[in-house]
Amino acid sequence: MIANLQLSDSINPADAVIFEVETFVKSNKPANGEYRHMILDAPSHVLNCQPGQFFHLLCPTSERHQPFLRRPMSIYGFFPEKNELHFLYKIAGKGTAALSELGTGDHLNVVGPLGHGYSIRDDWRNLLLVARGVGLATMAPLAQEAQRLGRKLTAICSARSENVLMSVDHFRALGADVITVTDEQGTSSVENMRRIIEEHVAAGKVDTMYTCGSNRLLRLLQEIGAAHGIPGEIALEQQMACGIGMCHCCVRPFRRDGAIVHERVCREGPVFDMQEAMGW
Amino acid sequence: MVDLTTRLGTLTLKNPVMPASGTFSDDLAGVFDLGCLGAHVTKTVTREIRGGNPTPRVCEVRGSMLNSIGIPSKGIDHFITEVIPFYQRYETPLVVSISAHSGDDFARICEEISVPGVAAIEVNISCPNIEEDGKAFAMRPSSTRMVMEKVRGASDLPLWAKLTPNTGETTEVAIAAQEAGADALVVSNTLLSMAIDIHTRKPKLGSLMGGLSGPSLKPIALRMVYQCAKSVNIPVIGCGGISNVEDAIEFLIAGASAVQVGTATFINPLIMPTMIRDLEAYLIKHGISSVSELVGSVDDAAALDGVVFMEAAP
Ligand SMILES: Cc1cc2nc3c(=O)[nH]c(=O)nc-3n(C[C@H](O)[C@H](O)[C@H](O)COP(=O)(O)OP(=O)(O)OC[C@H]3O[C@@H](n4cnc5c(N)ncnc54)[C@H](O)[C@@H]3O)c2cc1C
Ligand SMILES: Cc1cc2nc3c(=O)[nH]c(=O)nc-3n(C[C@H](O)[C@H](O)[C@H](O)COP(=O)(O)O)c2cc1C
Ligand code: FES
Numbered sequence: 093m094i095a096n097l098q099l100s101d102s103i104n105p106a107d108a109v110i111f112e113v114e115t116f117v118k119s120n121k122p123a124n125g126e127y128r129h130m131i132l133d134a135p136s137h138v139l140n141c142q143p144g145q146f147f148h149l150l151c152p153t154s155e156r157h158q159p160f161l162r163r164p165m166s167i168y169g170f171f172p173e174k175n176e177l178h179f180l181y182k183i184a185g186k187g188t189a190a191l192s193e194l195g196t197g198d199h200l201n202v203v204g205p206l207g208h209g210y211s212i213r214d215d216w217r218n219l220l221l222v223a224r225g226v227g228l229a230t231m232a233p234l235a236q237e238a239q240r241l242g243r244k245l246t247a248i249c250s251a252r253s254e255n256v257l258m259s260v261d262h263f264r265a266l267g268a269d270v271i272t273v274t275d276e277q278g279t280s281s282v283e284n285m286r287r288i289i290e291e292h293v294a295a296g297k298v299d300t301m302y303t304c305g306s307n308r309l310l311r312l313l314q315e316i317g318a319a320h321g322i323p324g325e326i327a328l329e330q331q332m333a334c335g336i337g338m339c340h341c342c343v344r345p346f347r348r349d350g351a352i353v354h355e356r357v358c359r360e361g362p363v364f365d366m367q368e369a370m371g372w
Numbered sequence: 373m374v375d376l377t378t379r380l381g382t383l384t385l386k387n388p389v390m391p392a393s394g395t396f397s398d399d400l401a402g403v404f405d406l407g408c409l410g411a412h413v414t415k416t417v418t419r420e421i422r423g424g425n426p427t428p429r430v431c432e433v434r435g436s437m438l439n440s441i442g443i444p445s446k447g448i449d450h451f452i453t454e455v456i457p458f459y460q461r462y463e464t465p466l467v468v469s470i471s472a473h474s475g476d477d478f479a480r481i482c483e484e485i486s487v488p489g490v491a492a493i494e495v496n497i498s499c500p501n502i503e504e505d506g507k508a509f510a511m512r513p514s515s516t517r518m519v520m521e522k523v524r525g526a527s528d529l530p531l532w533a534k535l536t537p538n539t540g541e542t543t544e545v546a547i548a549a550q551e552a553g554a555d556a557l558v559v560s561n562t563l564l565s566m567a568i569d570i571h572t573r574k575p576k577l578g579s580l581m582g583g584l585s586g587p588s589l590k591p592i593a594l595r596m597v598y599q600c601a602k603s604v605n606i607p608v609i610g611c612g613g614i615s616n617v618e619d620a621i622e623f624l625i626a627g628a629s630a631v632q633v634g635t636a637t638f639i640n641p642l643i644m645p646t647m648i649r650d651l652e653a654y655l656i657k658h659g660i661s662s663v664s665e666l667v668g669s670v671d672d673a674a675a676l677d678g679v680v681f682m683e684a685a686p
Contacts (some may be wrong), residue, residue, distance in 0.1 A: 108402060108404065109402045110403045112403065112640060112641050112642045150639065150640075158435065160433075160434070160436060160437060161638065162638070162639065201640075331427065331428045331429070332430075333439070334638040336399050336402065337397060337399035338396055338397045338399055338400060339430070339439070340415075340441050341428075341429040341430035341439060343424065343427065343429075343444075354423065359399065
């Protein structure tokens with residue numbers, strides 16, 4: 093496997109933008125009941141990432157789990173200076189179960205960085221981020237970039253209960269104003285979220301909106317965006333095979349210029365224009 | 373120095389490793405220098421603009437995958453103005469895969485796609501023949517012959533017929549393609565398959581059934597390559613489940629003059645350049661001076677013809 097690492101390095105040319113490399117697990121621990129936080133030791137040249145991009149992971153096979161295709165995973169953090177690549181994931185099936193069995197020092201082959209991430213236009217000073225559950229993971233690097241660019245960030249995080257609210261402290265540490273809503277407290281209803289967002293819009297605190305994952309949130313933000321002319325972006329998921337744009341299995345429909353177009357989540361996405369996105 | 377070149381009729385490739393149609397695009401240039409490949413093979417294109425199949429278009433089965441991508445196509449004009457020019461930066465021969473639903477439509481696209489920059493045409497006859505009963509052209513010798521004669525009359529470029537494993541007449545189809553003027557055979561496309569989610573009881577693919585590719589397909593494709601190589605004189609290009617250099621060598625020994633790599637690139641995007649390097653190392657290590665020494669070198673002297681060509685398990 094070490095030989096494989098050297099091989100990859102010699103075959104990846106200087107002008108490659110997508111890399112296949114062996115990484116090593118630094119830690120892989122539960123973040124809370126449902127989610128796990130994995131930190132990989134990755135060469136810094138593969139960590140030239142944009143917020144919203146993802147990696148395609150070759151999950152290990154064991155007696156119990158034999159995943160075949162790679163699994164896409166959003167970048168939860170990337171730190172070239174420390175050679176660190178972070179993921180936050182939930183065990184959904186055999187691939188993620190196999191990932192959860194990796195221990196410190198084990199290797200993991202990753203391909204990336206992949207896809208088209210979030211944009212932060214110069215005139216977007218006040219950013220609103222709305223996410224549910226692990227969806228927030230895709231948005232942590234966005235919060236970090238917003239901080240770097242000196243933008244004001246408000247994050248509304250929705251989850252089942254307070255104890256599965258992810259990354260709230262992380263977002264607060266990045267200077268975000270974090271509002272949490274939960275099913276348990278009955279605060280995560282669409283009506284309540286609409287009220288909170290409309291208040292922020294009225295106060296001039298929303299130049300753009302970002303979200304991911306939830307159909308309900310997409311509808312809500314599309315309505316608010318259309319009513320007030322506020323642009324937005326959404327990160328979407330789809331089953332993938334190649335992850336780099338070759339197979340066309342990951343397409344989703346989008347509304348554009350009165351027609352329906354199909355775009356690849358792995359290539360044109362995973363981040364798309366919010367108004368063009370279609371519910372599912 | 374060992375000789376990695378391989379001859380496919382009038383075309384000479386610098387090495388025998390090329391991508392399989394539908395599993396390759398210019399996007400892979402972000403990963404490695406595509407100039408290292410023996411040839412470039414594009415996703416099947418149709419004359420008309422077509423959408424693809426419903427999602428999910430892919431699912432995995434143990435150790436392999438099913439796909440029902442279909443042939444979404446931006447049409448031939450887009451292909452000629454946008455896709456072909458990209459590949460002109462390479463000296464690597466460009467092979468264009470085409471499809472159509474009737475012999476005449478095949479002839480039309482074949483003629484229109486025979487433009488400068490295209491080195492060969494791969495005729496994907498694994499698609500349904502809608503003028504008859506919807507079965508793939510390559511399932512029968514008669515429809516294979518019909519399409520290949522039409523395309524032969526429409527282009528002077530080398531024509532490769534891509535066969536399907538969904539036939540019980542492998543050698544008859546191979547011979548029909550050769551007699552109709554094919555310059556090479558690509559063996560083969562995916563095998564019609566199905567998977568069901570036992571919890572929802574729904575088929576795992578949006579269009580019910582799809583094509584099996586990856587390691588599970590390999591022994592089937594290898595058997596077909598062997599049978600085809602035994603029954604025709606034109607070169608055979610092996611395709612199906614080839615995932616490492618050992619697989620590639622096995623196909624060469626079975627009679628393939630070159631190999632196509634599909635699904636394996638999804639798992640390891642660097643697999644094709646890796647395979648080329650490992651093939652060279654293999655030849656050096658075993659004192660074999662050229663790829664052509666491997667081609668068709670299977671030790672089957674004891675086998676009877678009846679066994680070689682049979683379409684039933686012994
Ligand atoms: C761009 C992108 C980013 C993602 N980021 C994260 C993340 O940061 N954290 C996280 O926990 N999950 C993330 N996911 C979802 C994650 O990829 C799936 O949970 C995972 O593939 C499930 O694999 P499995 O083998 O554990 O489950 P299984 O159910 O056994 O998977 C079976 C098949 O379905 C596919 N699949 C299942 N769920 C999804 C899904 N939601 N999206 C795409 N394919 C799926 C798998 O790839 C596999 O081919 C992301 C998905 C995409 C497309
Ligand atoms: C996602 C996908 C798309 C494909 N599209 C095409 C296609 O457009 N035309 C074609 O002739 N074969 C197509 N194929 C078949 C491959 O070219 C190849 O014949 C098959 O996958 C077997 O090789 P493999 O096991 O190495 O993948 C496709 C295969 C896959 C997996
Ligand atoms: S996963 Fe292959 S094109 Fe997106």
